[in-house]
Amino acid sequence: MNADQRGRIVADLLAHYDRHRRVLPWRAGPGETPDPYRVWLSEIMLQQTTVATVGPYFRAFIERWPTVGALAAADQDEVMNAWQGLGYYSRARNLLKCAKAVAGEHGGRFPETEAGLLALPGIGPYTAAAIAAIAFDRPASPVDGNIERVTARLFAVEDEMPGVKQELRRLAATLTPDRRPGDFAQALMDLGATICTPRSPACSRCPIRAHCAAAERGIAAELPRRAPKKARPTRRAVFFWLVRGDGAVLFERRPDRGLLGGMAMPPSTPWREGEAWGEGEALSHAPAPAQWTELNGVVRHGFTHFHFEVTVWAAEGETDAPDAIWARPEDFGSLALPTVAKKICRHALDDGTLL
DNA sequence: AATGCGTGGTT
DNA sequence: TAACCAAGCAT
Known part of the structure; x- marks a missing residue:
């Protein structure tokens, strides 16, 4: 593909973007100056997460912490x-680390x-390029899942x-224009999200259909090809619902690293792959x-790399464990x-067995 | 380089 | 319905 063809792709896509760009809470309007804090916050939230899911979280964060300095505190x-x-x-742990670094070491400016x-916590190659392009209009070439697919x-790779x-x-970078690189990156992402979709791309509505080798060959929906994924195993655990005399329930704070790091959970047996827990061995972890x-029934939950099956045992009682967190349901x-x-x-609150 | 890391919507 | 997939990063 020569420079002339690349220029036409850029021009056609930007023209389409100017008429059909999505209105998003973190996106500056035409002619507005982007706020790097909002661009950064949205990019972190959008990592492997859909636009629809992020919306309410983004608005809540901006209302509560309007600036990176506020978040750093x-x-x-x-x-x-x-x-x-x-x-x-x-992402949330690194979000705070990054805000503190920007506020403390960069004078509050990204x-x-x-x-x-790239040197900041939680910012990898994609996010660094996206912020450079979108917030600062630098000729960077962010490549996310959308842009991989479009490219x-x-x-026709x-x-x-x-x-x-x-x-x-490498191929995506050959398209990046010197002018409006931020708009171009967002135009590619909009295209991937709304027209060049994974399963059944709407090639008839695509502004760069005339330049697309896969559409020409009728194989757009098959690309990019992927190796089949491994089956997810099932892990099982028993959770302990311990209710104190005043109605408070026992929780623990998980360690900062690893699965659900820094989050609160009721105590449990280890999470193990294979057979279900017997009563005696489960209660030895109470x-x-x-x-x-x-309690009757099972709680099922899907994680990225395993299925989770949980049963719950309940009791009234207390513990003097130093890391105990007690909270009443209203709290x-x-x-x-x-x-x-x-x-x-x-599951535990709906069950009538205990209370 | 391959794996661990959540959740909800779509097909 | 079960699999697929999403504006990836850290190790």
Whole structure:
């Protein structure tokens, strides 16, 4: 593909973007100057997360912490609480680290270069390029899942993901224009989200259909090719619903690293792959000696790399464990509970066995 | 380089 | 319905 053809792709896509760009809470209007804080916050939230899901979280964060300086002054537990339900919780921990770095080491201003941005916690190659392009209109070439797909089709790249990622980044970079690189990156992402979709792309409505090698060959819907994924195993655990005399329920704060790091959960047995827990071996992990009763039913939850099956045992009692967190149901809102914990809470509260 | 890391919508 | 997939990063 020569420079002339690339120029036409850029011009056609930008013309389409100017008429059909999506209106999004974090997106500056035509002629407005983007706020790097909003661009950064949205890009972190949008990592592996849909636009529809992010919307309410983005608005809540902006209302509560209008500037990076305000966010930098927050406690981690506050941030985890506001992030609960959004998933990939290391993003929330790194969000606060990054805000503190920007406020403390950069005078409250985000670096304007990819290299400067890349050095910050939670900002990888995609996000660094996206912020440089969108917030500072630098000729960077962010390549997310949308742009991988659009690029694979435009150039009819038939090699399998993820091996072909580097080649797709190289090809995408050849398109990046010197003028309006931020709009161009967003135009590619809008195209991937609304027209050049994964399953059944709407090629008839595509503004760059005339330039698309995959559409020409009738193989757009098949690209990019992917190797089949591994089956997800099932892990099982028993959770302990311990209710104190005043109605408060026992929770623990998970360690900062790893799965659901920094979030609160009721205590449980280890999460194990394979057979279900027997009564005796499960109760050996109980947080306190008590009259434990098994609740009816199972809580199921899907994680990225395993299915989770939970049963719940309930009892009245106390513990003097130093890391205990006690919360009454009306105060659960003050905890940072992942969605799987909310499912367990609802299951226990809906069950009439205990109370 | 491959794996661990959440959740909800779509097909 | 179960699989697929989403504005990826850290290790």
